[in-house]
Amino acid sequence: QCVTTLEGHENEVKSVAWAPSGTLLATCSRDKSVWVWEVDEEEEYECVSVLNSHTQDVKHVVWHPNQELLASASYDDTVKLYHEEEDDWVCCATLEGHESTVWSVAFDRGGERLASCSDDKTVRVWRRYEPGNEEGVACSGTDPTWKCVCNLSGYHTRTIYDVAWCHLTGALATACGDDAIRVFEENAASDPRQPTFGLTAHNSPGRAVTLHCSASVLRTSVEAEPSRKKRPRVSFSRHMSLMARAVFPVSFLE
Numbered sequence: 111q112c113v114t115t116l117e118g119h120e121n122e123v124k125s126v127a128w129a130p131s132g133t134l135l136a137t138c139s140r141d142k143s144v145w146v147w148e149v150d151e152e153e154e155y156e157c158v159s160v161l162n163s164h165t166q167d168v169k170h171v172v173w174h175p176n177q178e179l180l181a182s183a184s185y186d187d188t189v190k191l192y193h194e195e196e197d198d199w200v201c202c203a204t205l206e207g208h209e210s211t212v213w214s215v216a217f218d219r220g221g222e223r224l225a226s227c228s229d230d231k232t233v234r235v236w237r238r239y240e241p242g243n244e245e246g247v248a249c250s251g252t253d254p255t256w257k258c259v260c261n262l263s264g265y266h267t268r269t270i271y272d273v274a275w276c277h278l279t280g281a282l283a284t285a286c287g288d289d290a291i292r293v294f295e296e297n298a299a300s301d302p303r304q305p306t307f308g309l310t311a312h313n314s315p316g317r318a319v320t321l322h323c324s325a326s327v328l329r330t331s332v333e334a335e336p337s338r339k340k341r342p343r344v345s346f347s348r349h350m351s352l353m354a355r356a357v358f359p360v361s362f363l364e
Contacts, residue, residue, distance in 0.1 A: 159199035
């Protein structure tokens with residue numbers, strides 16, 4: 111049953127996300143705003159902050175995996191980060207570099223890196239640097255700096271609408287307007303300060319097979335029987351099974 115309806119946005123609500131604590135809910139809208147709602151033990155919701163940092167439609171919001179740090183992606187080509195400061199939520203960083211709409215963002219398992227995908231057909235990986243870091247990356251006061259350390263380009267031929275970072279294997283999956291899903295794996299020998307990713311799959315332990323971009327990582331097919339049409343089955347080649355189970359829910363693969 112519907113326990114509550116939250117109203118306040120003045121246009122389409124594009125995305126919602128729960129904080130790890132379960133006490134905060136973030137929403138974003140075509141009205142260019144990001145709202146932070148707080149829920150108490152009696153399931154009463156209260157808007158505690160309205161953030162108007164973006165200048166255009168906000169497409170996506172996501173929380174840090176273990177901190178109350180919020181990220182948003184927008185039509186204004188930027189990613190913004192927010193945290194609570196003196197009983198209010200403020201924008202603490204703006205990540206610039208994409209040349210068109212940023213559709214989605216995703217944190218890695220530790221929350222030290224953030225992936226963003228865009229209408230410019232690229233995926234950018236941003237890394238957090240704390241003040242006094244060994245790399246000498248400049249920070250403003252006590253706030254960390256997020257720096258782009260990798261730009262995945264040349265793999266996608268159309269807009270990238272979504273990106274997901276697997277917290278089990280570290281694989282990056284993308285959803286693209288060219289009808290393909292791609293899975294990338296970080297090269298183990300690459301420098302963490304400048305990581306490189308390859309479009310890969312596993313066919314046996316210890317052996318990696320690079321897939322050509324023109325071949326979809328996944329191919330879906332609907333069985334001819336009418337009873338099966340409502341539930342498409344996804345066909346995986348054997349060497350994809352390990353990677354697929356690390357990226358997709360088991361229920362999706364059965």
